[in-house]
Amino acid sequence: xxxxxxxxxxxxxxxxxxxxxxxxxxxxxxxxxxxxxxxxxxxxxxxxxxxxxxxxxxxxxxxxxxxxxxxxxxxxxxxxxxxxxxxxxxxxxxxxxxxxxxxxxxxxxxxxxxxxxxxxxxxxxxxxxxxxxxxxxxxxxxxxxxxxxxxxxxxxxxxxxxxxxxxxxxxxxxxxxxxxxxxxxxxxxxxxxxxxxxxxxxxxxxxxxxxxxxxxxxxxxxxxxxxxxxxxxxxxxxxxxxxxxxxxxxxxxxxxxxxxxxxxxxxxxxxxxxxxxxxxx
Amino acid sequence: xxxxxxxxxxxxxxxxxxxxxxxxxxxxxxxxxxxxxxxxxxxxxxxxxxxxxxxxxxxxxxxxxxxxxxxxxxxxxxxxxxxxxxxxxxxxxxxxxxxxxxxxxxxxxxxxxxxxxxxxxxxxxxxxxxxxxxxxxxxxxxxxxxxxxxxxxxxxxxxxxxxxxxxxxxxxxxxxxxxxxxxxxxxxxxxxxxxxxxxxxxxxxxxxxxxxxxxxxxxxxxxxxxxxxxxxxxxxxxxxxxxxxxxxxxxxxxxxxxxxxxxxxxxxxxxxxxxxxxxxxxxxxxxxxxxxxxx
Numbered sequence: 001x002x003x004x005x006x007x008x009x010x011x012x013x014x015x016x017x018x019x020x021x022x023x024x025x026x027x028x029x030x031x032x033x034x035x036x037x038x039x040x041x042x043x044x045x046x047x048x049x050x051x052x053x054x055x056x057x058x059x060x061x062x063x064x065x066x067x068x069x070x071x072x073x074x075x076x077x078x079x080x081x082x083x084x085x086x087x088x089x090x091x092x093x094x095x096x097x098x099x100x101x102x103x104x105x106x107x108x109x110x111x112x113x114x115x116x117x118x119x120x121x122x123x124x125x126x127x128x129x130x131x132x133x134x135x136x137x138x139x140x141x142x143x144x145x146x147x148x149x150x151x152x153x154x155x156x157x158x159x160x161x162x163x164x165x166x167x168x169x170x171x172x173x174x175x176x177x178x179x180x181x182x183x184x185x186x187x188x189x190x191x192x193x194x195x196x197x198x199x200x201x202x203x204x205x206x207x208x209x210x211x212x213x214x215x216x217x218x219x220x221x222x223x224x225x226x227x228x229x230x231x232x233x234x235x236x237x238x239x240x241x242x243x244x245x246x247x248x249x250x251x252x253x254x255x256x257x258x259x260x261x262x263x264x265x266x267x268x269x270x271x272x273x274x275x276x277x278x279x280x281x
Numbered sequence: 282x283x284x285x286x287x288x289x290x291x292x293x294x295x296x297x298x299x300x301x302x303x304x305x306x307x308x309x310x311x312x313x314x315x316x317x318x319x320x321x322x323x324x325x326x327x328x329x330x331x332x333x334x335x336x337x338x339x340x341x342x343x344x345x346x347x348x349x350x351x352x353x354x355x356x357x358x359x360x361x362x363x364x365x366x367x368x369x370x371x372x373x374x375x376x377x378x379x380x381x382x383x384x385x386x387x388x389x390x391x392x393x394x395x396x397x398x399x400x401x402x403x404x405x406x407x408x409x410x411x412x413x414x415x416x417x418x419x420x421x422x423x424x425x426x427x428x429x430x431x432x433x434x435x436x437x438x439x440x441x442x443x444x445x446x447x448x449x450x451x452x453x454x455x456x457x458x459x460x461x462x463x464x465x466x467x468x469x470x471x472x473x474x475x476x477x478x479x480x481x482x483x484x485x486x487x488x489x490x491x492x493x494x495x496x497x498x499x500x501x502x503x504x505x506x507x508x509x510x511x512x513x514x515x516x517x518x519x520x521x522x523x524x525x526x527x528x529x530x531x532x533x534x535x536x537x538x539x540x541x542x543x544x545x546x547x548x549x550x551x552x553x554x555x556x557x558x559x560x561x562x563x564x565x566x567x568x569x570x571x572x573x574x575x576x
Contacts, residue, residue, distance in 0.1 A: 135313060
């Protein structure tokens with residue numbers, strides 16, 4: 001144990017360890033300063049933004065937030081919440097079921113489905129823009145419903161394979177013994193397997209919600225004045241007369257809040273999802 | 282008997298809803314892109330036999346100067362950011378390997394740029410690089426320098442690269458660190474006892490052992506660098522000129538700004554071909570199906 005401890009710390013001197021620590025925190029600073037710039041600018045008046053260069057020290061104002069929330073912004077928040085929540089719920093249900101089929105059964109079509117979804121994980125959303133616009137407008141599916149459908153489709157391949165990894169870790173004996181007790185496949189899926197997948201579902205849910213909440217390209221072509229979602233609504237603050245940085249940054253902060261909360265609450269699951277497959281554990 | 286008859290349709294009951302959604306939302310649109318790429322149609326027009334051009338749109342794409350410039354910009358961008366992000370990310374992981382107090386807090390901070398909306402990232406850095414109000418010019422103006430970052434083509438390209446490096450170097454770092462921490466410590470120890478120097482251990486033992494994960498990381502970064510458009514859309518909208526017009530943004534603008542739908546579809550097919558090849562390469566290194574049966 002002590003020998004392991006010695007190799008772990010690499011016998012570093014106190015100076016080297018201090019150097020390591022400083023580098024690590026400088027790095028964290030580099031990551032976080034631009035975010036702090038956004039937050040602080042959102043509390044500045046137009047005058048504070050343009051006079052005398054950038055500073056973190058100023059008299060904060062809520063003016064920008066008040067202006068934004070008096071406009072149509074709250075409606076767009078509502079649209080984004082609906083799209084995010086519904087798309088995430090559907091993706092998780094359909095994705096888990098499909099992952100379960102791929103993990104537990106051999107059936108005709110399994111290999112093409114597996115390979116197809118694996119390749120579709122990396123499809124560029126820009127590639128979907130033209131055909132989705134063409135198809136969706138011709139059958140009248142634009143708006144929030146159409147947007148949700150695309151987001152579910154777009155997120156399913158990643159979700160299926162993230163959850164596949166989690167399901168593979170659940171021992172098959174669990175369902176086998178349940179089957180002996182007369183428990184059917186659907187009951188054992190919903191009552192035995194699903195509760196065991198909570199960490200995987202959390203990670204997959206966060207990633208799906210993040211895409212649905214943050215996505216711009218498809219949202220910009222499928223929504224109109226009323227059904228607009230947040231990432232596209234933010235551009236309302238870039239006007240022909242110039243950019244209102246205070247309001248723009250306030251809008252940016254509001255858009256960034258849910259993903260920030262998720263990150264602080266579930267960093268471990270997110271990192272597991274990011275490194276999923278490549279790194280074991 | 283009932284059991285056997287029943288079990289044949291059970292996997293389909295589990296898999297079909299998801300497959301139906303993907304067929305409608307992904308597979309059919311991809312086929313439609315392929316079809317549209319044969320027709321010279323404008324946005325909103327239905328393809329007609331008169332508009333059929335065969336493979337001519339693809340030849341046009343390859344000789345179109347804007348498309349070629351956008352491809353060159355994208356290639357340069359992908360190579361520059363992937364090389365720098367891997368070099369910095371792996372270097373930092375080697376430096377910070379081992380137990381560091383507060384590492385879990387650090388990792389949480391490092392994930393933030395990847396979690397917030399790309400639109401936010403683009404707007405934050407548009408402000409950071411703003412000539413008059415931006416913090417970067419406030420900091421460098423002490424040296425009597427006040428560049429118009431996003432109005433100059435090479436500085437704008439540099440700014441877009443810096444933004445991507447800020448956003449995704451943490452990803453490479455997290456992957457490389459996880460790989461290093463998964464290494465068998467006894468191998469490194471054995472090399473040490475044999476008198477290997479620090480850089481020899483890194484070069485001959487650690488890096489070769491984590492190479493598969495580094496390849497996966499590189500491929501993931503490469504695919505993402507070729508896929509994204511939202512950051513540049515918010516930051517520069519491709520300008521000035523075409524200096525930051527990444528290929529997906531060019532696809533988007535061809536369809537919805539200049540409204541050449543067939544042209545845009547042909548561009549889409551080209552991009553899809555490249556990302557699919559890279560995606561297949563990713564499967565060579567990391568196939569969950571194979572992993573599932575072997576372990």
